[in-house]
Amino acid sequence: MNPLHLESLLAIVDEGSFEHAAHSLGITPSAVSQRIKALERDTGRVLVRRSTPATATEAGEVLVQAARRMRLLQAETDARLEGRLGRVPLSIAVNADSLATWFTPVMSDVAGFDGATLRIRIEDEARTLALLRRGDVLGAVTRESRPVSGCESLPLGVVRYRAVATPDLAAQYPGPDWSRMPTLRFGPGDALQAADLEERLGEKQQRPRMSEIPSSEALARATLRGLGWGLMSDLQADIHLRRGDLVTLDDRIIDVPLHWQRWRLESELLEKLTDSVLAAAQQLPAV
Template identity: 85%
Template sequence: MNPLHLESLLAIVDEGSFEAAAHSLGVTPSAVSQRIKALEKDTGRVLVRRTSPATATDAGEILVQAARRMRLLQAETDARLQGRLGRVPLSVAVNADSLATWFTPVFADVATFGEATLRLRIEDETRTLSLLRRGDVLGAVTRESRPVSGCETVGLGRVRYRAVATPELAERYPGPDWSRMPTLRWGPSDELQARDLEERLAGNQQRPRMSDIPSTEALVSATLVGMGWGLMSELQADPFLRRGDLVLLDDRVVSVALYWQRWRLESELLERLTDSVLAAARVLPAV
């Protein structure tokens, strides 16, 4: 199987189109198209969905995973042979709450990895595993403890979430009245908040007005100005609770266990990245 063809397939998946892949590879879109047609002929399978953005088929995902492994190993081999690190891509899926809190020390560590690059994919922790399974990332912060094929898992710790709001909002909707108090969430894919709200409503058919704020930092800001109540990790909420800017709405704790899943691959950089993630997660209570 021609490595150039695999590299072209990976570029299409990463960049989202044949044209963008051609630009990143320094060739013409026609050349990329010919490589993919040749690869599809060799495998006897359609490998790319010609959609916008372009995505890999089930067969294509298998080759994308192989291509990503080859790229990492090739980059590290070049680094050893040349006595320097090339642009080694470390692709990681992480949920937004982790990225905004305990995960940030990883940046300082990656800054010492020579010229290695970090590519983050932001997803809900219930969905990051699908990126790992497809081969889109080398590692993922996930809720799933059972490793996917070809991967290994280690526990990171627990993130504890509390329902918080401004004192004024809590006073306006005593009880709290979950069916009327305006609610904040990350978005429609915020499964944690959706499940928690259903449990709080306890069968009440009336639904509060809901605002979607697809940014952890913005969600905190919206909570602080009284736009609604939200589930906030204790790591984020504690400073505001101590100052009295926010109050706890009840004693309920939503505890989420997080795990680090990574490819079972002999890679010095992937080992260093794993060590960095585990070190950063020491601030979390144990799983």
């Protein structure tokens, strides 16, 4: 199988289109198209969905994962031969709350990896595993402890969430009155908040006003501004609770265990990344 063809397939998946892939590879869109057609002819399968953005088919995902592994190993081989790291891509999936809190030291560590680049995909911790299965990323922070085929799973710790709001908002809806108090969520994929709200509402038919804030930091700021109540991790909420800017609305604690799943691949760079993730997670309570 031609490595250039695999490289083109990976570029399409990463960049989202034949045109953007061509720009990143320094060739024409026609050349990219010819490479993919040749690869599809060799495999006898359709590998790319010609959509916006372009995505890999099930057969294409198998080759994308292989291409990503080849790229990492090639970059590390070049580093050993030439005594330098040119541009080693580390694609990982992390949930927004982790990225905004305990995960940030990882960025500092990667900055010292002699020119390695970090590509982070933000996804709910219940969904990051899908990116790992497809080969879109080589590591993921996930709730799932059972390792994906070809991967290993390492426990990171627990992120603890509580329902919080400003004192004024809590006083305005005593009880708390979950059916009337304005609510915040990260987005339609916020499975944690959705399940928690359903439990709090029970069989009540009335649903509260709900605002969507697709950023962990902005969601915290919106909570502090009184736009609604929300689930906030202790890592974000503690300082505001101590100051009195926020109050907890009840005694319920939601513990979300996190795990680091990574490819089972002999890679010095991947080992360094894993060590960095595990070190950063030491600030979390144990699983």
